[in-house]
Amino acid sequence: MGKFAKWLGAGAGFTLGGPIGAIVGFVVGSFIDGISVEDFKEEQQEYQKRQHQGTRGRATSGDFEISLLILASVVIKSDGKIDQRELDYVRMYFVKMYGKERANHAFKLFNGIIKKQISTRQVCLQIRQYMSHATRLQLVHFLFGIAQADGQVTGNEEQEIRKIASYLYINEYDYSSIKAMFYNESDSAYKMLEITKEATNDEVKKAYRKMAKKHHPDKLQNLGEEHKNGANEKFQKIQAAYEQIKKERGIN
Template structure:
């Protein structure tokens, strides 16, 4: 059973006049019925997962911030254009009003989604939390819980978090190494992170998600360049 159907059952298959199936049908039209390169996780599945986890983070402080809602809407507009984004946001408006079990949803996502796709979800959630210019404790707590249920380890979590929170050792955290690492270890870590965050790992989700995946890839490159500059490598 696809992720969309399972999660649809968890949160209700019909919300505010827009169903999960409606979103999947629009995905087929959007792609012109192209053959799916990944039969286990389709773009629509990933999209629905984004919406549900976004609602959990946005509600983590007991209120809904318009800036965070605007971030979600703009994210989908950038990916799919206004028409499909409006349909996605209609579904999202219904999801936000529901009480959702973080653990139950994440268990389903974890079962069907690759590690690279789960890392992309985490990157998106930090983007939402940072939409108002700061990542607050309650938001980070919600994201950390999601990461735990998605089997994202502490090193991956700290790496993506460092892409949004600028600290003295952020560049090293992005590469998942201590500042005391040798130049050779820095180069090795960089090569490892390039492989982990390469946009090609999101190829099954469609071109639009590959483009968003490049953001992580670019931050890894920027972190490596900063370390080289500091060390004179």
């Protein structure tokens, strides 16, 4: 079995089965040299064996990686074109998170995924079944980063991310908070903390404590250090929003 097959099987769990597994299997059989469909089926059988033995666990780093690639392809194609800047953003993110070799394997998969029609709802239902709320929030944050890579989030891209968020059971408050991290508006800092400008100083402090807890990188520790590091960006934006509001209001 080649290096790609080993990469695919090493970190993935639930994404080897269900609708996502069908997408990956199609890509492996159609677009990737050096790995056979039989190799992939071996990995699926190992996964199914673990399921029957009652060893199903939480999402792994590999599951997050594959889910991200599939949802990224949906967002990138949502405005009717594939922008090189968005592709570069995905590659840069993966190199930063996983290193060059693992990112190269991921992009082999991505280049096949982006050619295939995806049932967003089916994919999201599978993700929702296995991923924690904090992990799903991180997915949505990354998708906004992709959409903004070409300088702006288009209406079609925002609509697609909103649809993905709803399928992932991300409520409107959480969605608006993450969205505000990518829009420079007068009330963005308040939206990030899920409050309005009418909030009292005590309510601001309480909101910050709640959001800092919700978005703390430790929430993703089951995915590995690379994902904790990636979550720092979101956490820092929450901190910056709070500091901005404190400065505007003169809160100590």
